[in-house]
Amino acid sequence: MKLTQRYRPSLALLTDMYQLTMAQGYWKQQRAEQEAVFHLYFRKNPFKGGYTIAAGLEDAIDLLQNFRFTEEDTAFLAQVKGSTQEPMFEKAFLDYLRQLKFTCTVDAIPEGTAVFPNEPLLRVQGPILQCQLLETPLLTILNFQTLIATKAARMVDAAKGDAIIEFGMRRAQGPDGALSGTRAAFVGGVGATSNVLAGQLYNIPLKGTHAHSWVMSFDDEEESFATYASVFPDDSVFLVDTYNTLEGVKKAIAVGQKMRGNGHELKGIRLDSGDLAYLSIEARKLLDDAGFEKVSIVASNDLDEYLIESLKLQGARIDTWGIGTKLITAYDQPALGGVYKLAALKNEEGHWDYKVKLSEQLIKVSTPGILQVRRFYDNGVLVGDMLYSEDQGISRPSTMVHPNDPTQHKSFKESCTHEDLLVPIFKDGQLAYTSPSLKDIQTRTKQQVESLHETYRRLLNPHIYKVGLEQQLHQKKMDVIVELRNRAD
Amino acid sequence: MKLTQRYRPSLALLTDMYQLTMAQGYWKQQRAEQEAVFHLYFRKNPFKGGYTIAAGLEDAIDLLQNFRFTEEDTAFLAQVKGSTQEPMFEKAFLDYLRQLKFTCTVDAIPEGTAVFPNEPLLRVQGPILQCQLLETPLLTILNFQTLIATKAARMVDAAKGDAIIEFGMRRAQGPDGALSGTRAAFVGGVGATSNVLAGQLYNIPLKGTHAHSWVMSFDDEEESFATYASVFPDDSVFLVDTYNTLEGVKKAIAVGQKMRGNGHELKGIRLDSGDLAYLSIEARKLLDDAGFEKVSIVASNDLDEYLIESLKLQGARIDTWGIGTKLITAYDQPALGGVYKLAALKNEEGHWDYKVKLSEQLIKVSTPGILQVRRFYDNGVLVGDMLYSEDQGISRPSTMVHPNDPTQHKSFKESCTHEDLLVPIFKDGQLAYTSPSLKDIQTRTKQQVESLHETYRRLLNPHIYKVGLEQQLHQKKMDVIVELRNRAD
Incomplete structure (x- = not known):
């Protein structure tokens, strides 16, 4: 079920106030329809990781498809007052919003794709007033789901094929934190959830x-078992640590033996506290000695990718990982920090003016243009991504410039293949894309992570994947920065 | 607007799968209606702080008032399959859910109240099947809003009377993370938000x-200014750091002078990057020298209570604090970790059996009973909270026992007054409470924080507020623990 169906039909008011004041400003100036290009991107992989998994596009599409101001929306805006107690918004402007389509x-990068800092996950081109109003909700949806899908993918990678169950609802940031979060966790590769409503809405297996x-x-x-x-x-998995874990395992085995007598098999036991390495090894011995080699051991208790890796190194005998808080809130970094920046504006002559947000640090200066991401592959393995501007094209396909150090170039072999990552989602407001099933998105995530060299996948100090600028784009960016710095001083 | 109105009419499926499997278990055993008592509480103040602000009750009430399984809900559950591909839930059980009221x-502690570890924020007494199904959504709602209200209250306290604006929507954990979060931030004392939908739903001032x-x-x-x-x-507040902050301030002043010529006053400038201490002091000088003493300085850029305190110590001239990510996600601790534990169960003779969840650590052992929190005041100042069980009453009103160290007692002066914090919310399913306005809840938060001695309010190593057990309750808890430990070994 879609965001707007489970939430409210129009989410036009789900935006920041300044988007609406700026909108009235553009409208007053007769610039509401001036064509602009904005890019949504992040500057750092979350969790000090080597990659990020794009997610949330399906919800973003739903938001855009249903974007309209209802009468209730504009009636509310009509009574918002400024400091002089006069209405902030003019009636004619609200009428404009009311009829806005x-x-x-x-264009956007499909969900389940491995993405990297400074790559536009989404590009919006259209009337500046619309682009601006959409900034906040697009960021809310894509920032959060991308964050959680990435966290889940890291845990799945650390679990090396073991099943992971998401059960963080009670610690999620509100009901939608639980629902959007569970959707994104599934995108990242989690196999099942405890969240019944997410099971219904997204057809995710329930456990x-x-x-x-x-x-x-x-x-x-x-007796309880x-x-x-x-x-x-x-379908019995007994939680064995209510009083004493290993005594609990023995009781589970006793009940398992009776079940077997009746033609049924105990499915598993769950450990939820204590030293999971020690307890899982001892529990495995008890189970195996009693002839329960197939009974699986589920473990939970504030787990994350670091603990999964550590427990595996210690030889823990855990088959299924139950993960709550650390996944559903992305506990060690609970926000992605994605931004949405103006990159080009069509001038009165119909040409694109490139736009850059300056900063003291070159790394925080935005890249102008109408950006596309070209990904290069060497025998199916990702070797680098080149940002180029669609209105400029590409001069030397095999070479790109380091975004923050112009003295560094990277060249690709002639034999490399490539693909452009951003695909059309809406054309002039008309949907031009069909979202894959969530299961297919999950499969894409798995394939993408596997196509990354393991040095990008390790948890500690991963290798930095190369994202560069096409040469003309780099030159143009430098020109705009120098011009702006000269003008500002 | 209420949670269920903005979300969906019934949220019965917003729960963990195991609540439903246990529910079928209780029902099969004819124990669905066995009377139980559960407490919702947390074990540690968030952010290593000295207090916590309760929030979210109004949304929890709405959830409970609308609690029912729709035909769509049970139709979904009917097709959930177990490992043998047989339905997990029996038709007669689903019929039972369908007619469940x-x-x-x-009973609960009102929103805006200062609360402390191990105190029940909410107590549910009723049929065990219902108590169990409600565990997950009650935790989701109260954990998150309590977390954010507490974070906001800490920031408000650090700002010492300066205004705080919440504008974290773009970094929130999903649309409801933004909405519930903004509501809770207002409970904590934030004065305004950028979130237009939250403005509409909760009547929070917009900025x-x-x-x-x-x-x-x-x-x-x-020209843009x-x-x-x-x-x-x-209502003009100019963002001055797009190119060069202090040059931007000068341009804001130039425009401010023209505005003054037209009979209007510039309201403020906003700094969003760079050294906020240095820049605010320099900007203040420029503004004052130009006769703009009343123009306020708004600052933003990853602020939190620690930065507010530090900037104030450095003499920063900031009048209004704009806070995003660090507040709306409670960045340094994005989950509260509240739990919901069975504390008593009525036996066949109609007496209460006290229930305890054991743990290796005494601090994690739950407290049994039908708990109430008695708060003692000395001249209006909070001096300690005593947990007691309503079926036991209080033997020596002026003395309580340390919950984890029975050798420590605390006595209250004869002149102390007291109040019981948990108030009736529903009586046998009927609403018995009217939620105060959000503004009144905000006022309560302010009064509560001010009634705490400053040693509980400091950010670093605050004093630990005393919460103890009434003597009979303490004795009974020890008896139950010893009995359980003996039985487990």
């Missing part, structure tokens, strides 16, 4: 058995 | 002027 052209409270509600732990098994004889 | 008794893109869309920075002033002559 989304007419932008949007869940029982909590400590189930055990505590019985006088006897073994036996009762659970009587209700779900083929 | 919320009949619990709920916003223009972005860098506005300036960049003009050939000349001064003058144009903005022509549209909003009485």
Whole structure:
């Protein structure tokens, strides 16, 4: 189910106030329809990682398709007052908003693609007033889902083929933090969720058995397992740490033996506290010695990709990883920090003026143009991405310039193949894209991560993937910066 | 506007899968209606702080009031399959859910109250099946809003009376992260938001002027300011750092002088990058020297309570603090970690059996009973909170036991007054509470923080507020623990 169906039909007010004041400014100036290009991108991979997984596009498309100001929306804006208690917004401007139709052209990188700093995940071209209003919600949707998909992909990579279950809803940042987050976690490769509503909305497999409270509600732990098994004889995973973990395992085995007598098999046990390395090894021994080699061990308790890696190195015998808080909130970096910058504006002669946001640091200066990302492959392996501007084209296809150090160039072999990552999503406001199924997006993520050299995938100090500028674009960017610096001083 | 109105009418599926499997287990056992008591509480103040501000109750009430399984909900559950491809849920159980009505008794601490570790923010008493299903959404709502309200209150306290504007929507964890988060930030004391939809839904004052893109869309920075002033002559705050901050201030002053010529006053300037201490002091000089003593300086750029405190110590001349990412995501601790534990279960004789979740660490062992929080005041100042069980009452009103060190007692003076914090919210499923206005909740937060001794309010190593157990409750808890440990070994 789509964002607007589960939320509200129009989300036009889900934006920052300054987008609306600027919109009235452009409109007053008769510049509302002036054509602009904005890029949405981030400056650093999250989690000090080597790559990022794009996510959220399907929700962003839904937002754009349903973009309109309802009568309720403009009625609310009509009564917003300024410091003199006069209305902030003119009636004629609100009438303009009321009849506004989304007419932008949007290109974006499909969900599940590995992306890197400074690459536009999304490019909006159209009337500056519309581009501006859309900044905030597009960032909200893409920043968060991209963040969580990336976190999930890192955990999946660390788990090396083990199953991961997402069950962070209780710690999520609000109901939509749980829903959008679970969707993004699935994009990143998580196999199942505890979130029933996400299961319904996104067709994600559901998992869940029982909590400590189930055990505590019985006088006897073994009785609680036996009762659970009587209700779900083929789907029993017993939580064994309510009182004493290894004693709990023994009781699970006792119940497992009775289940077997009745023609059923215990599916698993879950460890939720204590030393997971030690306990999983001891639990495995107990299970194996009792003939329960196929009973899987599920572990949980504030896990993340670092703990998964560490537990595997310690020889922990964990088959399934249950992950909550650290995934659903991206705990160690809970925001991506994506930005949305004006990059070009069509002047009265119909030509593009390139636009740059200056900064003291070259790394924070935006790149102007109508950007596309060309990705180069050497035998299917990613070797570098070149940003170029579609109105300039490419002069020397095989060479690009380091974005922050013009003395460094990178050349690609003649035998490299390439692909342009941004694909058409909307053409003049008309949808030109069909979102793949969430399962297909998940498959794309897996393929993308696997096509990255392992040096980009390691958790600690990963290799920096090369993203450069096409030569004419680089030159033009330098020219604009120098001109602006001269003018500012 | 309420959660269910902005989201979907029933949120019964917004729960963990294991709540539903346990529910079927209780139902199969004819124990669905067995009366239970659960407490929702957290174990540590967030941000290594000295206090926490309760928030989110109004949304939780809305969730409970609208709690029901729709036909769509049970139709979805009917097709959830187990490992043998048989349905997980029996038709008769789903029929039971379909006719289920919320009949619990709920008590809670009002929003805007200063609360402390191990105090129940909310107590649910009722049929165990219902209590269990409600665990996850209650945690989602109260964990997040309490977290953000606390973060906001810390920032407001650090700002010592300066205005704070929340504008983190673009970095929020999904649309509801932005909306619930903005609501909670207002509870914590933030004065305004950039989030237009939150303004509409919650009647929170809106603020916003223009972005860098506005300036960049003009050939000349001064022209961009003058144009903005022509549209909003009485509400102009110019963002001065697009090219060079102090040059930008001079241009703002030049436009301010022209505005004054037309009978209007420049309201402010905004600094969004660079050294905010240095730049604000220099900007203040420029403004004052030009006769603009009343023009306020707004600052933003990854601010939080620590930076506010530091900038104030450095003598920064900042009047209004614009706060984004660090507030809306509670960046340095993006989850509260609240839990929801079974504390008592009515046995067949109609008596309460006390329930405890054991743990290796005493600090993580839950407290049983039907808990109430009695707060003691000495001349209006908070001096300690005593947990007691309503079925036991209080034996010696003036003495409580340290929860993790039984050798420590705390006594209150005879002259102390007291109040019980949990108030009735629902009685047998019927609403018994009217939520105060959001503005009144904000006022309560302010009064609560001010009634805390400053040693609890400092950011670094705050004093630990005393929360103890009533003596009979303490004794009973110890008895239950010893009994459980004996049985487990």
